[in-house]
Amino acid sequence: NISGGAPQAFAPGAVITRLTIRAARDSSFEARFEAMPYVQTICFRPPIPAKPQIAGTIAARVTSSKANDPYAHIDMEGRYRVNFLFDRDDWKLGHESMWLRQARPYAGDTHGQHFPLIAGTEVAVAFEHGDPDRPYIAHALHDxxxxxxxxxxNYKRNVLRTPANNKLRMEDERGQEHVKLSTEHSGKSQLNLGHLVDAGKKKRGEGFELRTDGWGAIRAGKGLFISADAQPQAQGQVLDMNAALAQLNNALQLVTTLAQSAAAADALSADGQSQQGLRDRLAQLKSAGLIASAPGGMALTTPQNLQLSAGENLTATAGDSADITVLKRFSVAAGGPSACLPRSSASNCLPPVARWKSRPKPTPWR
Known part of the structure; x- marks a missing residue:
C-alpha cells in the first residue's frame, strides 16, 4: 500500500533509488526504500561519487624498452615509464605505465637539473592533489x-656520481677537506683540490692537481698569468702580478744601465724599447700574452729538443751570471750587426770580426 499525499503518482510504477534492508533474530525483516514515480520522460541520475584520492606515495621501478639498458629510457619531454610494484599484470617492456614527469629541485625553460634514472631504479610515485590520473615521480630511492x-x-663525504663514474666528491672531514672532479675517460682525467688522497684514502699531496692520461690544453683568449708568488687566503686581485712586474722592471733597469756603457764604448746595445713595450703589454695582460713568475726559480727540461723562438725580439737578462754549457757543437749566427761588450778587464770576449780575421787561424780544439 502506498500512503502519502499523492498515491496516484505511483500508479504507473516506481523507480527505486535507494534500498535499505534490515533483519535480526529479535526483530522482523524490514526493507526500506526510496523511490520516484516512473515516468518515461524523466530519467534517474544518481549523484556523481567523489573521485578516489591517493594519499602519500607508491613504490615503483623505472623501466626501459631495452633489457639491461645502460641509459635512461625517456621521451622528448624527459619523462619516464615505471612499473608499480603492486602491478602483477604482464606488460610490453617499457610500456608499463603512462609517461611520468620527474620532480626536480630546479627546472625551467630548457634549463634545470636532471640526472637521468636508468631502468631498475626504485622511485616513489606521488599524485598531484591525490588524483590517481596525475602521477609523477617524487624522488628516487636506494635499495x-x-x-x-x-x-x-664514508659518511663525511658528499658525493655526486653517475652510472659511468663521472664524479664530484667533496670531503668534509675537518683538516682533510678536499674536492675531486673526475671522469674515467682518458685515464682518469681529474681536478683535485685540497687534501689529496688515493683510492685507499692515503694522503698523496696537498694543494691542487689537474691531470689526465690523454691530451691537455690551457687556453685563455685574453692572456694567461702563471705564478708561484704567494697570495694567502685568496686575498688580492686575480691579476696581482707585482712580483713579476718587479722582475721585469729590474731587468729593464739592468739593460738601460749596460746600454749606457755600450754607448760610451760606441758599441751595439740591447734593444731596451722592445723590452719596455713587452713589459707594458704584459702588465695586467693588456694584450693576449703569457707571463710566468716564481720566486724560487724555474727550470725547463726535456731529454730531447728545446726551442725558444720569437718572431721579433728574443731577450735574456740575468742580474748576476749567465752560463751556457754545450757538450758538443755550439753555433751563434747573426744576420746583422753583433756585439760583445765586457764591462771589466777580467772579462773574456771574442774580438770583433774585422780584428780576428787578420789573425792566424787558431788550432782546432781537441
Missing amino acids: SKHPDHVSLR
Missing part, C-alpha cells in the same frame, strides 16, 4: 640491490 654510495664507511 638492497642499488645501495647508497654514501654510507657509514
